[in-house]
Amino acid sequence: MRCLLLAFAFASLIAAQHDTPDRDGGKSKKNPLGDSAEVVDAGRTQYVNSCSGCHGPTAEGGRGPRLAGNGDVRGASDESLFNVIKNGVRGSDMPPSPLPEEKIWQMVAYVRTLNARAYQTRVPGDREAGRATYMGKAGCVKCHRIRGEGGLLGPDLSNIGASRSVAQLRESILKPSERPTEGYDGVTVVLKSGKRIQGIAKDNTNYTIQVMDAQGQLHLLNKAELSEIVFRKGSLMPGDYRDRLSRQELQDVLAYLSRQALRTDAANKEDKQ
Numbered sequence: 001m002r003c004l005l006l007a008f009a010f011a012s013l014i015a016a017q018h019d020t021p022d023r024d025g026g027k028s029k030k031n032p033l034g035d036s037a038e039v040v041d042a043g044r045t046q047y048v049n050s051c052s053g054c055h056g057p058t059a060e061g062g063r064g065p066r067l068a069g070n071g072d073v074r075g076a077s078d079e080s081l082f083n084v085i086k087n088g089v090r091g092s093d094m095p096p097s098p099l100p101e102e103k104i105w106q107m108v109a110y111v112r113t114l115n116a117r118a119y120q121t122r123v124p125g126d127r128e129a130g131r132a133t134y135m136g137k138a139g140c141v142k143c144h145r146i147r148g149e150g151g152l153l154g155p156d157l158s159n160i161g162a163s164r165s166v167a168q169l170r171e172s173i174l175k176p177s178e179r180p181t182e183g184y185d186g187v188t189v190v191l192k193s194g195k196r197i198q199g200i201a202k203d204n205t206n207y208t209i210q211v212m213d214a215q216g217q218l219h220l221l222n223k224a225e226l227s228e229i230v231f232r233k234g235s236l237m238p239g240d241y242r243d244r245l246s247r248q249e250l251q252d253v254l255a256y257l258s259r260q261a262l263r264t265d266a267a268n269k270e271d272k273q
């Protein structure tokens with residue numbers, strides 16, 4: 001009986017899936033399992049067991065191409081990803097997979113999350129706790145603004161969930177110096193009077209430099225008045241969040257950031273976790 005019910009549930013899932021046009025130029029099948037957190041988690045586990053040897057533990061690539069932040073993968077339909085994973089790529093190292101279809105669809109859901117914008121993804125974690133860490137312990141708010149609130153030394157994050165993937169956000173937090181953003185070079189200048197100003201170089205010409213300090217105040221300085229200009233190597237953003245935040249705290253911050261999207265339909269999109 002239970003078996004029959006399950007079979008029925010699966011059949012109706014398949015019936016409910018709709019065909020959507022995509023970049024493959026036609027109508028193609030959507031993932032019948034959807035993209036809930038359970039499906040993505042199951043896909044991640046399966047991926048680690050069957051695929052990480054070639055595509056890397058975080059899908060950053062190895063013997064096979066990177067699957068995270070891969071434009072071809074982002075543009076592919078669910079169905080064509082399914083087919084690549086099921087059938088492999090002839091004449092390459094990419095093997096066909098003997099796994100049951102359900103497991104393959106789970107992996108399709110997981111691979112999708114590696115490429116989707118953060119707000120399109122169901123990100124595990126507690127957003128409220130993430131906001132508290134962002135505002136408090138981690139001090140992110142001192143340098144970043146969200147909807148007008150916060151500091152000015154780092155980029156505005158009000159729309160960050162709509163413009164970056166979760167993997168990119170994670171990388172920005174853990175390795176800020178590897179993802180520099182233009183216009184945020186840290187600099188320290190020393191005036192001939194001995195006064196020091198630290199901040200971000202907003203404009204730098206042969207004769208003048210404009211420095212914004214942590215309070216958001218702009219200083220337009222004549223280079224003739226300065227005794228020293230030292231540009232910072234690497235990001236102003238602290239590089240030790242891996243040590244300062246627990247895994248859970250980091251995950252919560254990611255959950256919070258991933259919902260920062262200015263288009264309200266995106267920001268309000270309920271996730272059923």
Ligand code: HEC
Nearest residue numbers: 050051054063064065072084085089092093094095097107
């Ligand atoms: C033995 C190594 C190997 C294993 C194991 C492997 N792959 Fe691959 N994979 C490759 C290679 C090599 C390619 C590139 C194929 C080509 O030349 O187009 C590839 C391509 C792909 C692509 C297409 C990427 C693109 O840029 O279009 C996807 C998706 C993919 N693999 C997913 C998986 C998944 C999911 C698994 C686990 C079930 C897996 N692979 C297991 C080596 C591997």
Ligand code: HEC
Nearest residue numbers: 138139140143153154155169172180181184235236237238
């Ligand atoms: C001392 C200031 C400072 C603090 C504190 C700080 N950041 Fe940053 N952050 C920056 C700067 C500056 C950049 C621009 C990257 C660069 O250095 O080029 C940046 C970049 C980023 C980016 C990438 C933005 C993009 O456009 O891709 C994200 C995401 C981010 N920070 C999140 C955080 C989070 C979350 C925290 C707290 C856990 C935090 N930052 C704490 C200064 C800071």
